[in-house]
Amino acid sequence: MQYRGKAHKFGNDVNTDYIISGKYKFKTLDMKELAKHVMEDLDPDFYSKVSQGDLIVAGSNFGCGSSREQAPLAIKYANVGAVLAKSFARIFYRNCINTGLPVVECDTDLIAAGDELEVDLAKGVIRNITAGIEIPVKPLPGVMIKILNDGGLAPHFRKYGGFNFD
Numbered sequence: 053m054q055y056r057g058k059a060h061k062f063g064n065d066v067n068t069d070y071i072i073s074g075k076y077k078f079k080t081l082d083m084k085e086l087a088k089h090v091m092e093d094l095d096p097d098f099y100s101k102v103s104q105g106d107l108i109v110a111g112s113n114f115g116c117g118s119s120r121e122q123a124p125l126a127i128k129y130a131n132v133g134a135v136l137a138k139s140f141a142r143i144f145y146r147n148c149i150n151t152g153l154p155v156v157e158c159d160t161d162l163i164a165a166g167d168e169l170e171v172d173l174a175k176g177v178i179r180n181i182t183a184g185i186e187i188p189v190k191p192l193p194g195v196m197i198k199i200l201n202d203g204g205l206a207p208h209f210r211k212y213g214g215f216n217f218d
Contacts, residue, residue: 072090
């Protein structure tokens with residue numbers, strides 16, 4: 053799995069209400085509509101700046117807060133290719149895998165806003181094309197890569213008729 057895009061950088065402890073404000077979660081279940089409001093409390097212009105495949109880059113504890121799946125789904129529907137962070141809130145991390153949004157744990161200090169990145173999950177490396185460096189990543193277990201390749205947990209179940217992680 054490879055992703056390439058521009059880095060949109062955020063700090064530590066980005067909670068799910070910053071990802072998608074609670075004021076929108078109860079107005080619509082339309083993920084395309086929710087995507088228009090992703091990260092707007094931290095960057096009001098985020099949705100207009102993000103291009104297909106761009107990457108959210110953050111510090112520690114990304115996705116803390118509520119366990120609602122709207123946060124990773126809204127990121128995915130905003131056409132973000134993957135989220136890179138030093139660490140993730142565990143339930144957010146799992147919700148990302150379940151919804152088919154790749155998440156990568158790595159040292160994000162070597163990435164600046166606007167850097168052009170290439171993420172290669174199979175090789176376990178991020179290439180910061182702008183800075184001319186490679187950043188090793190914490191590899192995802194094979195089962196998670198399989199679920200991501202299938203588009204998330206529900207499509208994986210539909211494909212295999214239940215659990216199949218061989």
